[in-house]
Amino acid sequence: MKFRRRAGNVAREEVFLNLTSMIDVIFVLLLFFVVTTTFIRPAQMKVELPEAVSGTPPEATDQRQLEVAISADGSYALNGQPLAKSDLATLMAALQKESQGDSSLPLTISADGKATHQAVVTAMDAAGKLGFSQLRITTVEPQATP
Template structure:
């Protein structure tokens, strides 16, 4: 009978991976349980509700133009800054809207634009937007 000769491959020790996997899973559970979630601070955004039915009628808004010399035009007519409130109220009586769009020239003084915005708000229009050249 021939004897088997032991090779070095048979004598190698094998490493049991089960305890290491147990430790990894325990650490994973520990980190999941101890993690705290912090709500980041930021600005609240008012998004429109999706529950509101969309109307097919476009919303008509008050259009105001201010040129570089400060001349205010509403509805195709030139208007004095003191008459913006009256004209805006007339527009509100004729149209069901809650918004106004002010288109000012880039050379217009800021004070005139702000005064027109204030006059429109006094007239009862809460949503005022300023159009810019893009």
């Protein structure tokens, strides 16, 4: 079966697709995703690392200070009192008790040169979990060789 064309020059109609409503929907979805997205910043602990060669002693203050001492074998002492166990929970409990919940107190970590890195990181982790932000690590000046 053969269809005949109509006689005459009939112009074809162009198909027009209105994209305005689709663009509006895309902008609303984009706005929804931007508003509902959460941006997470990793918590960072400020650590004041004094240089060993030209370090300066801390200023004398009347404010109470906490000092965590770490021996070469990894045992902890808080303000001169040795802790029964050398783990994170014990250190956190001792820091909480000694500071009485005041995390604005300055905390000094004095670690033996042969103490493991893990012992120092555990002390820093305990301080960070309790909210201490004024953290210092002590060093000594190198001795001149004769």
